Amino acid sequence: MTPRACPSCEGSRAAVFVEERRDHVGGVSYRLYRCSQCGLVYCDPRDPVGPEWYEKAAPRRAVETRSAPRRDARFAWFLGAGLPPGRLLDVGCGGGGFMTAASARGWTATGVDYEERMIALARAEGRDAYCQDFRAFLKGRSAKEFDAVVLFDVLEHDPEPRGLLAAIKPVLKRGGHIAVTLPNESRPAWFGREDFDYPPHHFTRWNVDALRSFLQREGFTVVDLRTVGPSVRWFSEVMFYGLIAPSAVRAARRALFGPQSEGTLTDLYAVASPAPPDAAPDGLKIYLADPARRQRAANIFKYACRVLTYPVAAVLALACRLRPRSGEYLYCLARYDA
Ligand SMILES: [Zn+2]
Numbered sequence: 001m002t003p004r005a006c007p008s009c010e011g012s013r014a015a016v017f018v019e020e021r022r023d024h025v026g027g028v029s030y031r032l033y034r035c036s037q038c039g040l041v042y043c044d045p046r047d048p049v050g051p052e053w054y055e056k057a058a059p060r061r062a063v064e065t066r067s068a069p070r071r072d073a074r075f076a077w078f079l080g081a082g083l084p085p086g087r088l089l090d091v092g093c094g095g096g097g098f099m100t101a102a103s104a105r106g107w108t109a110t111g112v113d114y115e116e117r118m119i120a121l122a123r124a125e126g127r128d129a130y131c132q133d134f135r136a137f138l139k140g141r142s143a144k145e146f147d148a149v150v151l152f153d154v155l156e157h158d159p160e161p162r163g164l165l166a167a168i169k170p171v172l173k174r175g176g177h178i179a180v181t182l183p184n185e186s187r188p189a190w191f192g193r194e195d196f197d198y199p200p201h202h203f204t205r206w207n208v209d210a211l212r213s214f215l216q217r218e219g220f221t222v223v224d225l226r227t228v229g230p231s232v233r234w235f236s237e238v239m240f241y242g243l244i245a246p247s248a249v250r251a252a253r254r255a256l257f258g259p260q261s262e263g264t265l266t267d268l269y270a271v272a273s274p275a276p277p278d279a280a281p282d283g284l285k286i287y288l289a290d291p292a293r294r295q296r297a298a299n300i301f302k303y304a305c306r307v308l309t310y311p312v313a314a315v316l317a318l319a320c321r322l323r324p325r326s327g328e329y330l331y332c333l334a335r336y337d338a
Contacts, residue, residue, distance in 0.1 A: 003033045003044040007160055007204065008214045011037030021198050025057045030199040038213050041185055041205035046159035049200040051114065057201075073228065074152050074181045075101045077331050081224065083177055086147030091168070092154040096122025096129055103127075107148075112137045134158075138167040145171045150179040156202045165218045172336045178220060180332045182206055184227050187328040188235075188320060191242030208325055211332055220334035227327030230320050234328045235313035236306060244305055256285045265294065 003015050015033035018041060022029045030043040075098050085106035090099050093111025095118045102109045111129040113119055122129035130137060149168050158164045183197060185205035197205065212222050253261050257268050269289055288294050320326045
């Protein structure tokens with residue numbers, strides 16, 4: 001089966017099949033390919049998913065009352081880049097944490113996001129934020145309105161990245177800047193890839209060369225392109241989720257539901273008949289039937305594991321710093337001269 005052309009370079013050279021992955025939330029099977037011309041990893045099909053998908057994939061997210069972070073390495077990097085403050089657009093602004101940080105540094109910030117709840121948070125903080133589809137929002141703005149557009153962890157979620165840039169370019173001033181951050185495709189994958197890096201959450205994966213050539217083809221001059229990390233914290237997380245958590249979940253499933261049980265704890269609890277509350281041997285099972293308690297127990301377990309994962313992660317992170325371009329993140333600042 002031949003995949004559709006690369007969404008970055010539309011290269012004619014054959015794409016190389018990487019892997020197939022079925023999304024259990026939507027039931028769609030995705031085939032991932034690496035473009036042999038520009039190096040981008042992309043998937044087929046690339047149909048966007050709506051809020052229902054996210055609702056099913058992470059049901060607790062919708063009830064979280066997390067306020068927007070104001071300190072973030074991405075924010076510090078952009079605000080330290082030496083650009084003179086002007087009008088800024090934050091695409092995928094979430095709760096407006098970056099807008100607040102940028103405003104404090106003299107920028108006039110506007111933001112757009114899909115998540116109504118996050119926009120409500122941003123507005124409550126007095127931010128100029130809108131809940132709308134990105135392309136529709138950009139279409140409604142004035143020509144050359146912004147000095148800078150930031151895409152913090154946005155590009156990899158868009159099924160057609162060229163289309164997104166085509167919508168952004170008209171609102172950028174001549175000589176204005178675009179800032180892009182996303183996970184580095186070339187980061188170490190010894191403990192497997194994080195679930196979030198698969199479609200339909202991420203449709204594309206970028207390395208230094210793929211991102212640079214994409215922005216250049218789109219008429220941008222790359223001013224700064226760096227890999228960041230890998231950090232001890234990141235290594236510790238991927239070790240936990242890739243190595244420790246799957247075994248721990250398996251062990252918990254066997255202990256609570258018996259050796260023949262299959263599926264996630266959430267699924268098993270959903271179909272389990274409620275046990276009488278005085279069933280002493282099942283005390284733990286009853287206690288953990290509450291998803292919030294389960295989450296809390298998982299968090300405590302995770303923090304306990306840090307004693308183990310942090311020293312190993314520190315050694316690995318140090319070793320990786322000797323290898324160029326192995327950071328877990330890419331930060332890129334590019335100027336639009338067209
Ligand atoms: Zn390509």
